Amino acid sequence: MQKEDELEAYINSEKEPSEAEAIKKDHVMMGKVALNSDRRKLVRIVGFSGIKKEELREKSGLNDFMYKYHMDLLLKEGILKDEGGKYHLTDPQGITVHESGLRI
Numbered sequence: 775m776q777k778e779d780e781l782e783a784y785i786n787s788e789k790e791p792s793e794a795e796a797i798k799k800d801h802v803m804m805g806k807v808a809l810n811s812d813r814r815k816l817v818r819i820v821g822f823s824g825i826k827k828e829e830l831r832e833k834s835g836l837n838d839f840m841y842k843y844h845m846d847l848l849l850k851e852g853i854l855k856d857e858g859g860k861y862h863l864t865d866p867q868g869i870t871v872h873e874s875g876l877r878i
Contacts, residue, residue, distance in 0.1 A: 800867070803851045807871050812836060813844050817863070817871050820854060824862040 807813045812834070819825060819833050834841055845861075848854045853868045854861050863869050 803853075803867070804871060806847065806851065807853060810844070812840065813848060816844055816848060817853060817868065820861050820863055820868075822863065822869075824857070824860045826860050827856075830861055 807817065816830065816834055819830055825833075831841055836844070845854070849856065851867070852864050853871055855864050855868075863871075
């Protein structure tokens with residue numbers, strides 16, 4: 775039997791998160807969205823029907839840097855998705871955030 779090297783040990787230690795860890799991660803992510811009014815505003819503007827990228831940028835009223843910053847986070851965290859040039863809420867995360875009643 776061959777001994778496991780440090781890299782293999784690290785890779786093998788990267789297991790799927792437990793249910794509790796996954797729930798905690800979701801709560802942290804929801805907090806990131808809930809605590810920022812610009813992110814809440816972007817989620818509200820996208821709504822259930824989606825919106826074209828250019829239209830969202832215009833309606834957001836954010837400068838280019840802040841728009842990209844917040845959109846990168848929302849896309850990375852799985853709140854929004856990009857489909858055919860339109861942003862949509864993801865299911866279930868994005869819809870949950872939208873339905874949670876977070877006010878702008």
